[in-house]
Amino acid sequence: MRGFQAALALLVLALLALTVPSPSNGQYMSGTALNQLYNSPGYQAERMRRPLGRLSFSMGPISHSGVRVTLADNSQFLIHKGDDYGISSQTVVTPAGEMTDRWSVVESKDFAGQKTVGDFVAAGGSDYKLLFDNCHHGAGRMMDQ
Numbered sequence: 001m002r003g004f005q006a007a008l009a010l011l012v013l014a015l016l017a018l019t020v021p022s023p024s025n026g027q028y029m030s031g032t033a034l035n036q037l038y039n040s041p042g043y044q045a046e047r048m049r050r051p052l053g054r055l056s057f058s059m060g061p062i063s064h065s066g067v068r069v070t071l072a073d074n075s076q077f078l079i080h081k082g083d084d085y086g087i088s089s090q091t092v093v094t095p096a097g098e099m100t101d102r103w104s105v106v107e108s109k110d111f112a113g114q115k116t117v118g119d120f121v122a123a124g125g126s127d128y129k130l131l132f133d134n135c136h137h138g139a140g141r142m143m144d145q
Contacts, residue, residue, distance in 0.1 A: 037077070037093065041071070046107065061134075078096050079092070081125065124138035
């Protein structure tokens with residue numbers, strides 16, 4: 001039984017490694033705009049999940065997770081992590097408008113402006129490790145802070 005579980009875990013990890021895409025638009029925010037965004041308080045946070053790559057289903061770790069944060073002006077940003085997603089951190093912030101309809105809400109939490117976008121990024125973590133510090137771990141830490 002343990003051999004089967006180990007083989008299944010390796011298969012899941014291989015699927016994750018092959019199907020998690022890196023952001024492709026190459027657009028980065030910098031300077032004052034980036035500082036302003038990172039210092040913006042988040043009011044509502046939603047843990048989100050979508051299928052990996054071209055898969056049509058999400059099941060446990062065979063999915064991609066992130067947290068969509070709503071700011072005071074009702075703008076929304078997806079904070080998520082992946083291998084080679086960022087430059088100095090593998091947890092990145094993207095406009096929620098770039099999310100496809102494949103994302104679904106898993107959990108919601110009212111942060112009442114007590115945490116900033118930067119706090120969410122820090123909770124997500126700067127490193128990515130497929131087994132021990134992946135998108136699911138990062139999203140969980142963001143919601144638990």
